[in-house]
Amino acid sequence: MRIIREFTKGFTTELTPFRLVLGLCPTLAVTTQADNGLGMGLATTFVLVCSNVLVSLLRHIIPQKVRIACFIVMIATFVVAVELLMQAFFYPLYQRLGIFVPLIVVNCIILGRAEAFASKNPVMYSAVDGLGIGLGFTLSLTVLGGIRELLGTGALFGHPLLGASFEPFGFMIKAPGAFVTLGILLFLMNLLTSLGRKRAH
Amino acid sequence: MNEITKMVLVTTVICVFAAALLAGLKQGLSARIARQEDYYVRGPVIQELLKGSPNDPLADKVIIELDGEEVGVYPWIEEGKVRRIALERHGKGGYGGDVVVMTAVDLETDRIYGVRVTQHKETPGVGSRAADPVYLKRYQKLPINQEIRLTRDGGQVDALSGATRSSTAIADGVNRAAQFVLKHEEEIVKRILEKKM
Numbered sequence: 001m002r003i004i005r006e007f008t009k010g011f012t013t014e015l016t017p018f019r020l021v022l023g024l025c026p027t028l029a030v031t032t033q034a035d036n037g038l039g040m041g042l043a044t045t046f047v048l049v050c051s052n053v054l055v056s057l058l059r060h061i062i063p064q065k066v067r068i069a070c071f072i073v074m075i076a077t078f079v080v081a082v083e084l085l086m087q088a089f090f091y092p093l094y095q096r097l098g099i100f101v102p103l104i105v106v107n108c109i110i111l112g113r114a115e116a117f118a119s120k121n122p123v124m125y126s127a128v129d130g131l132g133i134g135l136g137f138t139l140s141l142t143v144l145g146g147i148r149e150l151l152g153t154g155a156l157f158g159h160p161l162l163g164a165s166f167e168p169f170g171f172m173i174k175a176p177g178a179f180v181t182l183g184i185l186l187f188l189m190n191l192l193t194s195l196g197r198k199r200a201h
Numbered sequence: 202m203n204e205i206t207k208m209v210l211v212t213t214v215i216c217v218f219a220a221a222l223l224a225g226l227k228q229g230l231s232a233r234i235a236r237q238e239d240y241y242v243r244g245p246v247i248q249e250l251l252k253g254s255p256n257d258p259l260a261d262k263v264i265i266e267l268d269g270e271e272v273g274v275y276p277w278i279e280e281g282k283v284r285r286i287a288l289e290r291h292g293k294g295g296y297g298g299d300v301v302v303m304t305a306v307d308l309e310t311d312r313i314y315g316v317r318v319t320q321h322k323e324t325p326g327v328g329s330r331a332a333d334p335v336y337l338k339r340y341q342k343l344p345i346n347q348e349i350r351l352t353r354d355g356g357q358v359d360a361l362s363g364a365t366r367s368s369t370a371i372a373d374g375v376n377r378a379a380q381f382v383l384k385h386e387e388e389i390v391k392r393i394l395e396k397k398m
Contacts, residue, residue: 062215063204063211066212073215073219084230084234087230088234
């Protein structure tokens with residue numbers, strides 16, 4: 001079934017931060033805690049689904065020459081909407097994510113999906129594509145944030161897990177920790193793929 | 202319809218819809234956002250500034266519309282009298298825009314009771330040092346019946362060296378609060394007690 005394929009590709013071949021290496025700015029910047037990663041991922045997913053649906057709905061109306069400008073206006077509108085909703089309902093999350101919420105506008109995943117997928121496909125597929133890619137992004141950010149939080153503070157989602165005898169690596173929740181964790185995860189993903197490919201031969 | 206007209210028309214229609222949607226959303230959510238800001242941003246600052254007040258200053262907040270602006274005033278009420286009030290004002294002239302300053306004024310002595318910075322975009326580690334409560338202690342007990350300024354502008358408060366512009370913005374915010382209280386004290390007290398009744 002095509003619709004299932006469009007959904008699952010977001011977790012497999014088109015897993016954004018690890019497979020396509022897209023959207024790295026929020027991936028590196030906000031993943032100091034698992035719940036920051038989760039919040040950022042879900043905010044991005046919301047924008048992605050909404051913009052994909054709208055772009056797909058209007059794909060025959062928007063003239064080719066001004067399509068990018070129109071996409072950006074729509075994306076920016078949803079991002080500001082998310083920012084307002086977050087301020088109204090999840091203020092502490094808004095305080096922690098700070099500038100990275102408005103920066104969802106320039107997240108290349110969203111414009112990328114609008115341009116490469118939603119502007120050429122029917123509404124249903126575009127919605128599912130946005131949901132799959134968005135949840136894949138959310139999962140990646142949560143895993144990255146979880147690893148950094150666990151090693152950097154000994155807790156996960158704010159709950160202490162590793163006990164008092166654990167000496168946290170403060171390095172992991174600072175900026176270099178993000179690069180190192182991302183590098184190791186990329187290495188492991190590539191290793192797994194190449195092993196899988198060898199076995200197939 | 203020729204191509205250029207269509208391009209202009211479609212883009213305009215999309216922009217108008219986007220603006221309308223956001224304006225509506227902002228209007229609809231603004232009361233809720235203000236409550237959240239009270240709880241998460243101003244709440245902790247008010248609790249520090251008006252520590253020991255017998256009432257809850259956040260619950261007794263009054264919004265006063267004077268001179269065409271809306272100002273939220275947080276009162277300290279004791280034995281049926283408004284003893285101290287805290288209010289937020291934007292100080293102009295900061296390095297990264299306005300510095301938002303919460304000033305508490307003692308109405309019995311007409312002197313500054315305490316000052317805290319609630320929001321700023323000053324350079325971290327440079328201008329942001331002026332937001333430190335230890336530096337802000339210099340404002341305590343200054344009388345509000347004279348203009349509050351930095352010594353370099355002929356006032357009473359020393360600037361923090363290396364953070365002159367941030368200090369200027371804070372002094373401006375405190376001064377605006379002080380002048381507002383000086384000018385409208387009776388009106389403010391009346392409204393607070395009216396709400397409390």
